[in-house]
Amino acid sequence: MLQATAPRATDAAPSATDLRPTVREVVLDLLRGFGIDTIFGNPGSTELPLFLDFPQDFRYILGLQEAVVVGMADGYAQATQNAAFVNLHSAAGVGHAMGNIFTAHKNRTPMVITAGQQARSILPFDPFLFSGQATELPKPYVKWSIEPARAEDVPLAIARAYYIAMQQPRGPVLVSIPADDWSKPCEPLAARTVSTESRPEPRVLGAIGDALDAAERPVFVVGAAVDRDGAWDDVVALAERHNAAVWIAPMSGRCGFPQDHRLFMGLLPAMREKIVALLGGHDLVFALGAAAFTYHVEGQGPHVPPGAQLVQLIEDPGTAAWTPEGTSAVGGVRLGVQDLLARPAPRKRPAPPLRAARPRAEPSALMSVPYVMQTLAEVRDALSIVVEEAPSSRAAMHAYLPILHSETFYTMCSGGLGYAMPAAVGVALARPEAKVIGLLGDGSAMYSIQALWSAAQLQLPITFIILKNRRYAALQEFAPTFGFGPEDKLEGTDLPDLDFLALARGQGCDAVHVADAAQLHQVLRDALAHPRPILVEVDVA
CATH class of the missing domain: 3.40.50.970 (Thiamin diphosphate (ThDP)-binding fold, Pyr/PP domains)
Known part of the structure; x- marks a missing residue:
């Protein structure tokens, strides 16, 4: 038989004289510390408490559907190179947004998603518009998700979410917040400086550098992480140093190399046999900030041309783990390329043949x-x-x-x-x-x-x-x-x-x-x- 116990003094609600700031005030100050002054959302009832006395130094960007909200936040985060802050409505809003949350995951876009939840006092009764498994709903397409155990823990959860979202490989995270948490008092919390990138292991990167120096006809396959990591100019310098032909990786969400450059060859298709054919004649394939490789259809045969060695520099250890062969260095692309540029200059190689010029497209009755x-x-x-x-x-x-x-x-x-x-x-x-x-x-x-x-x-x-x-x-x-x-x-x-x-x-x-x-x-x-x-x-x- 279970016996009820009287509540302890420490379980009592904070007194009316509690002068601590509210969760809402602490979170907004925390966002200021992160350089965030924009909230993307489509509000529902459980999100309204966040907007009480909405501060003048913030702006709210309204989207008419949650997929639009997350898409806007994705573009904003990529262009500002800082995590976007998103506010969605419980299970229904997160469900509407899932397609673009999946895209943010694939884009490696840093994003702190907050999802409304019904008040804690009614959660045991399956209330209308609550999220029964709030932390599970967005998985596996968020790096981390949590519904804090107490209202006082919400600022700490959002801080942790931000640091995780910004660490490479970057990506979206989710914090589920009960509606009544925003008005509860809590302790202030200051933003911290947390490292967001790492250098590739020198031993592995050295092996890639040795392979580059020894190659007769190297080719680079450049992926989205090059531009995401601010490595564009460094990759151009490395390609010119080695006179390497350069292709854009299949299905790349960013461009990492100038497409009018003498070394640029084109865009690889997402088909194994065609990739191997286009890279034929090269003895070293260097996947830079790219998977090796992203395929769209079933294929057969080798992943690189016969006789070619595959090496890779990627910020995502998961991608490095499934790469089918070769040597993979895991770490920041920009830092890794800078380390390769710091090596002694290699011997001179002849430049690869120039890419054939495209014939001009001509006007027609129905435009091409x-x-x-x-x-x-x-x-x-x-x-x-x-x-x-x-x-x-x-x-x-x-x-x-x-x-x-x-x-x-x-x-x-x-x-x-x-x-x-x-x-x-x-x-x-x-x-x-x-x-x-x-x-x-x-x-x-x-x-x-x-x-x-x-x-x-x-x-x-x-x-x-x-x-x-x-x-x-x-x-x-x-x-x-x-x-x-x-x-x-x-x-x-x-x-x-x-x-x-x-x-x-x-x-x-x-x-x-x-x-x-x-x-x-x-x-x-x-x-x-x-x-x-x-x-x-x-x-x-």
Whole structure:
């Protein structure tokens, strides 16, 4: 038989004279210490206590759906190089956001996600809109998740979450917070300095350096971590030192090398046999800030050309662990490349053959995607930022819209749609001095079209370009891999009757349609100079 006991004095609620700051006040001060003054969210009832007496030095960025919220936060975090702070609504809001939480995980984007929870006193009764397994819901796509045992522990949990999110490999974390915790008194907590990166082990990095020096025909495969880690210039210097050919890694969410450089060769496809063929003739393959390799379809045979050695520098020990062969150094890419540059200069090698020039794309009655990309390249500032989600147009983009500078290209590493439109809003918030171009397919745009409303409300001069081919072209082009013939109908891939001009204007954005190749240059020039957000709907073949 269980016997009830009287509450101890220490279990009593704090007195009305408790002069300690509240959890809300301590958390906001902690965020200030982290350099965070922006909260991305779509609030529900359990989040309202956070916004009582909302401070004037913070701004709240509203998204009309949680996938938009997380997408905006992702773009903002990548562009500011600091963790974004996100506020979601309990289980339903986290569920809506999961697609872009998965993308943030793959993008290695630092993000502190707070999720509302019902008041502690009613949690035993399965209340309406509570999260029964709040810490499990976002797994495995967060680095860490917690629902603190006490209200007083919330600031410590958020501090720990921030430090974990910022440590390499970076990524999202989640803290579930009961609604009544925000008003409880607690002890102040100051932000600390915590190391966020590590140097690769000298012995392993030395072996990679020796292999580089000994190679006759080295090739670099550059991944998203190069640009994420600020290693662009160092990688260019290392490639020039070794006269190494350079490819961009398959499905890379960032560009880590100037695509007009004499050593640049192109973008690798996510297919094993094609990667091996394109890297043929090289005796050393150096995967820099990249997996070796990301595949999209089943393949067979070797992972690198016969006779070639594979070496890797990566910040993610998990990626290093599954790399199928070779030597992997784990640590910060920028620090590792700087250590390689500190070695004695290697012997001179001949430069690899120059990449063949692409023929110009010509105008046609129904514009080709290469022609649109070529035209955009001609009219945009090379320092403008492209945020892309047009999977079927990616090959044409890499061929005709070269990325020339660090931190001027973002896409998703996950393959999950719904990222780029809100991410463009986040990047524009973080980089008001730069022109931001959202480059999207019509199918991709519909996953998070509500981001246009946020762009309009914030008066961000983003140019959204919709490549309208009225279908899920990537799926139709992929279908032969699974046995579809030219006469076989692929269900669910046609997208007739979408009016993006109406969708944009209905959310407060300006919009223009172009179908004539003769008008494209001027339409794009005007759109890029437009002082408000504008959507350009382009009919393409």
